[in-house]
Amino acid sequence: MKTKYIDLIEQTFDFPQEEFKLENNQLYFHGIDLMKLIAQYGAPLKFTYLPKISDNINRAKDWFAQAMTENNYQGNYHYCYCTKSSHFSHVLNEALKNDIHIETSSAFDIDIVERLKEAGKIKDDTYVVCNGFKRDQYIQNIARLINKGHQNCIPIIDNYEELSLLSSTIEGNFEVGIRIASEEEPKFEFYTSRLGIGYKNIVPFYNNQLKDHPRAKLKMLHFFINTGIRDTAYYWNELLKCMKVYINLKKICPSLDSLNIGGGFPIKNSLAFDYDYSYMVREIINQIQQACDEAGVAVPHIFTEFGSYTVGESGGAIYEVLYQKQQNDREKWNMINSSFITTMPDTWAINKRFIMLALNRWNEEYERVLLGGLTCDSDDYYNSEQHMNAIYLPKYKKEKPLYIGFFNTGAYQETIGGFGGLQHCLIPQPKHVLIDRDEEGKLTTSLFAPQQTSDQLLGILGYETTEKRASETTINMVPVDSQI
Template identity: 80%
Template sequence: MKNKYIDLIDQTYYFPQEEFTLNENSLSFHGIDLMKLIEEYGAPLKFTYLPQISNNIKKAKHWFGNAIEKHNYKGNYNYCYCTKSSHFEHILTEALKNDIHIETSSAFDINIVNQLKSEGKITNDNYVICNGFKRDRYIMNIADLINSGHKKCIPIIDNYEELDLLTDVIDGDFEVGIRIASEEEPKFEFYTSRLGIGYKNIVPFYEREIKDNDKVSLKMLHFFINTGIRDTAYYWNELVKCLKVYIQLKKICPTLDSLNIGGGFPIKNSLAFNYDYQYMIDEIIYQIKTACDDAGVPVPNIFTEFGSFTVGESGGAVYEVLYQKQQNDREKWNMINSSFITTLPDTWAISKRFIMLPINRWNDEYERVLLGGLTCDSDDYYNSEQHVAAIYLPKFSKTKPLYIGFFNTGAYQETIGGFGGLQHCLIPTPKHILINRDENGELTTKVFAEQQKAEDMLDILGYK
């Protein structure tokens, strides 16, 4: 009878997979022996496997390169990293090894840019695409960066008054982009994105405010939809509308030479994940080229702003199952030694799915369970993994510890949860490990942050 956990996985998915393999009875992730990591650092813990950041950047560049060559596309491709996905120094340092550019969202992002410039990790040759709603501090920081000689800093106009605010504080000529306020998917509570300027208003805005402005030139049109880049009628319809605006603008604006199609590549959230990245990129490049050729205008240079795709698949979280509570005849609660609300807030806030797998005891019998966190909050549970309707794990045993891992958690969790600050019910932030490979390909690890201590929280709360 096939009733072991490994049997369940073998019957349900193709396994092993590129990043997941078994080392006897326990799980390895990108060649990382996770049980060895637990033995050295304990659990709960978070980890970041830095090489995966470079791996994904290289993949995207390769896919775009293939599409540009296939369609004889005359524009170039620029990969930008969306910093709001993770602002950590080790993330930016790894990403910037790959000849990329960055996209910012707020005033303090520019402080990070200045720090990276002082270290030589960003130069004036890197584009800094400044998105977001811009108030005084953000405007001033952008102006300071451009005034210092960083001409490839491109503020993306999000609302009408930003152009005048920037013009007042930037000394010389500068380039801007305009963000399109795309129409949202029908299931949304609102019809049009709050970000950017409406389709029908962009050309009049250009003619009124930019066309005869000797100080400002329009370089970029920015397009992004909340659902991301997916093979749906909604996405292709919005892209076609964007291209119509680009073509209208290009015919009257010779300086316009770039189209930013934003971000939104999905990342692997299940062992059954299937997304044809090359097909989507081929089709996007083909659609842009066809529309421009038909209209008799040059094709634009392409910019993307991948955040989750850049950093998401580098992250993981590891927990120990502390205890099992049988609440009724059907529900068994496996209690982890941390909290989902505090350490994986996306699972609680937007029902985000991550790959969840046991780390050890794959040759043991399995059972159906629910996963609960330590806080006294009824929403602190997880039931959104790859089996959808249920979670199956090796049977709980008081004498055999069970460890579980959540994978591809590298985007947004620390920024949403508030890294280094107070967490719900004062559950401490786990230890965080950085994993890399040396010049010989050997794994190296170091502690980025220890688990929070009571003293840290008391200090924040004003008790010290």
């Protein structure tokens, strides 16, 4: 009878896979010896494997290039990275190596863009697509960027007031886009996205505010689907509705030449993940081409906004199982040495699913468990609801440490969890390791951020820190006769 952990994985999934393999009874991720990483840096830790960012960008570029060639598509393709997925400099630096563009969603994003321009990472011909609901600071920052000469900054109009706000702060001519308020999937609690302008109102909005505007021109129509690009009747129906709006606008607006397909590709959240990226790209390009040909209008340049797809599969989190609690006849709780609430908030906030695997002891018997975090919060756990099916791990043995890894966690976790700031129940932020390859392909690692200390957290809260008390003690110990 096959009762080992490796037997379970091999009979349940197609294993090994492109990024996962087993050597000496231990898991490797993209050729990275994870147990060696633990030996060097300890656990818990998070890591970012930077080459995966460039890999995913170039895969998408190839899919679109092939689809456009097959369809003799006459437009260009522009890959945009959504900075909200991860604002870290090492992520932007890696992504920008690949001749991409940027999508922003808030005022501080523009500050990042300006610093990247100063460093030569972003050029004048880099598109900066400004999404999101815009008010004072965001409007001022967009205007500052355009007024300094970055003409490829394209604010996307989200509501009826934004055009006048932009016009009052931008000094010369500028280009804008309009975001479609798409209808949400039937299972949603609301019918229409809160972002953008409704399908039926876009042409009237253009006629009333943009058609005769002295300085603004409409360049882009922005189409965003909250559930991402998926092969569903809902997605294809919304895309066709979008194309009707594009065609109607194009017939009366010669300056409109771009379609921004928001909503990204899904990322791998299980070893059973199956998604035909190439097919989806071919079908999108084919449907856009067909709709434009039938209407007799020129096809648009295609922009895509990929956030999670760009950075998600580069990230991982590693924990050690500290202890096992048998709470009743059926439930065994493996307690990790960190917290899901603080380090992977998507797992408890929206039941986000990630690949979870043991890192060692694959050649031993397995058992069904639940995973619990260190906080006293009842929501600090990870179970079958998030994991798609029951969780099995090698049997807990106090004398044999067990390490587990969560993979493809690179998008959103740090920003939602509050990296560098206060954490739920003051569980500290884990250390963060950067992994890269040198020119010879050899793996290199460096410590990006150490684990938070109690002094850092207490300082934020306004308590005296150890350093402050030590400095005051030193002052008090100075002899009286030496004081001024």
